Amino acid sequence: MAKIGGTGDAGGGKGRGAVGGSAILGRLIGDRDDQGGDPKWVTLERKEARLRADQLSDLADLRRHVNARRQDRSEIITDNTLIRVAVDLLLRGHAHRLRGDTEEDLLHSVLPKRPGVQSQEEVGQEAAGAE
Template identity: 90%
Template sequence: MPKIGGTGNAGGGKGSAVGGSAILGRLIGDRDDQGGDPKWATLERKEARLRADQLSDLADLRRHVNARRHDRSEIITDNTLIRVAVDLLLRGHAHRLRGDTEEDLRNSVLPKRRGAQVQEETGQEAAERE
């Protein structure tokens, strides 16, 4: 299977990436630990549709993370943060994922706000007394 960004030729040489991204990756040190391919070329493509507020907040978070970095040997992109979020969901919260809608699923894994939690607990206590 050809790597993402390649031209599909069997050689898969360093110059086979579309748009010179492999060259840019070599210049800025965006490397995979496995070999000479840029990290992005070792990943599978998956399209996801995000809301406008998610895109904006993700870009803000990426800028914030990049501003605090000391080691700049790897590029941190919006896609990097999305992969971290997917890992967090799959490894840290998959067991808590419950619901029939996107909102239900999100609410099942996101921490509850303290005020909402107190109100919910008070409502449960009242229901138990009845």
């Protein structure tokens, strides 16, 4: 288990004890104990990801759009917030559908299917059934 903000760390954080993935998720969705008013980012682990220029631009546009429509501004919504939402969506809603050998294959396996458009897998299954 990872220790977040342990005592004596270089970041100068307050000791919080060991935290597992489910505890972090609980804190993110509001099932949290009193953390002394620390900001949410203090409870999160750092993970670097490389994004394409179009993804960065679209993500910033989406963040601005989401922030413009908000009524409750008690929590900061950042690009990282939206990335965490996207990761949770993938892990909770689409992990069982994730198939493929390339990034493009993986993406297509979880995108909603358009009516009348068959995936390569479906075409292959039909061809095998016709034999």
